[in-house]
Amino acid sequence: MKLVATGLLVLMAATYFVARQFESAYISAGFVRAFAEAAMVGGLADWFAVTALFRHPLGLPIPHTAIIPRNKDRIGDTLAVFLKDNFLTPAVVARRMARLDVAGAAARFLATQGSADGRLKKGASRMIADLLGALDPQEMGGMVKAAIDKRLRELDISPLLGRALAAAITDGRHLPLLDGIIKWAGKTLDGNEEVLRAMVHDRAGSILRWTGLDETLSDKIVDGLKKMLAEMAEQPDHPLRAKAEEGLAHLAIGLQDDPAMQARVNNIRDELLDNPAMRDWIEGLWESARAGLLKAARDPDAILAGKLGDTLRQLATTLEGDNALKVAINRFARRTAVGATASYGDGIVRLVSDTVRGWDADTITGRLENAVGRDLQYIRVNGTLVGGLVGVILHAVDVWL
Incomplete structure (x- = not known):
């Protein structure tokens, strides 16, 4: 769009110089010249205005240019206040939450987890497998064995x-x-x-x-x-x-x-736990348990199989059929969202404001220009065309008078 707008401006300049050569011979050439002349003025004026939003035109430190980089902190504060006043107010959140059936959505979500594409099943499987894989086997094994040894000695x-x-x-x-x-x-x-x-x-x-x-x-x-x-x-x-x-x-x-006999039994217990063979057995027990957990975690069907899967399905059925429970859950969700907004709305606003303040001028300029730059180039095109039409009208008035 920059090329289109700039190319149109160059075309108007070329048209202006050609029309001037034939203006004395043809009356219509005067109208063409007037259109091209006014179009250049309009196009250049809008180019200056659009450029002045983001940077200094031609790199010249002209006052009141590079508006966005100079005012990025104020823009961030204004945006944060806008969000707070129009979105993060308890009244707005309460009205929005009143239209949401959180309990019904939760019931439908839980009811689909037994299917092959259940997101909860796949997500839980991936999360548990990644967690177990990320843990240091030696360090984790040492912690588990130490915990088992402590519990047995106690x-x-x-x-x-x-x-x-x-x-x-x-x-x-x-x-x-x-x-x-x-x-x-x-x-x-x-x-x-x-x-x-x-x-x-x-x-x-x-x-x-x-x-x-x-x-x-x-x-x-x-x-x-x-x-x-x-x-x-x-x-x-x-x-x-x-x-x-x-x-x-x-x-x-x-x-x-008999305390004496109990002490002898406890001594035998401690001697057994200190035996290398017993320690090897406990280590093997941990390795077998870890391998079993990893195998089960990598199988999405195993995560929600058995009692856990039955419990989730039963919960989904209950949520679907119990209207009183649905009303209570939806009320709780609404109150929680409203309370979170009242408690943390200012923090979210500060997060937005501080984030914008933390951006450098080039970052915020680039992001805003990428977001609205295409429409701004249309302004240049429209300014060129509108300026040309105004030039024609003024030339016509001058000729008729």
Whole structure:
């Protein structure tokens, strides 16, 4: 548009000089000359006016030119006041919010999230995946492991074990445990029979070894232990089983009430947590959890699957069908918007004003010129044409008079 407006001005200048050559010979040439002459004046005047808005014409520091750069701070303040007085007033916001069905929009939005293109589903998936990916695995892992370790060390496990054992004894769930211990003892005895015989042989006197009675004693001990374990396995009322059950009952009571026993259990707990194998297990637990979270986060369908998705759909249905709830939500949204406007309207105004003040002169000039510059060039074109028409009228009056 600058080229069009400038080209039209150059065309008028050329027309003026050509028309002057034929003015004496043709009466019509005088009208053409008058049109071109006045058009040049109008075009140049509007060029000066348009240019003076944004910069000094021809770079000359003419007073009252470069209006926008010189007054950018005042423009920013005026724009901020305009926004505040016409848009950011509680009355205006209340009228606008009264026409909005926030609850209905929220219900429709939530109802569409189960579809393949649900924005909430995709947005939540992308946000969680990016968040997990941005976290330092080592630092985050250290924090998680430290938190797990702290929670486990703070856990008073002894009373829990005592109550669990007491409940198991009451319900008879300890019997499989006793049976398992007896079977384990039998297998252990079978696997270590030679070790037991060697112990008896080593501790027997020379006379017993010379007479071979150590082997007889070993056989008696091994056979007696096997017979005792077999009887305990077959007889639910075996005295040793009763003693074992009595010991378990005392252990359950001690775990709940005996400070010394509780301290020993806590020491065992701490030793287990200090064990490198346990620390490796906790680290592996964190890595597995992190990998699982990343896998789920990268799957949009998994984010809103299950209970969360059902809850959102139920909420959407409730919002659609409960008029009283919709009225309450819309009222809350309206009051919130009005309150935010009353509380933060001045801050928004200051933000606009300070932002414009922070722009340099070239920035604000360029942005405004890009926004309205095309229409301003039309002013130059119109000024050229209107000036030419006025010139024709004046020349006609001069000829007729």
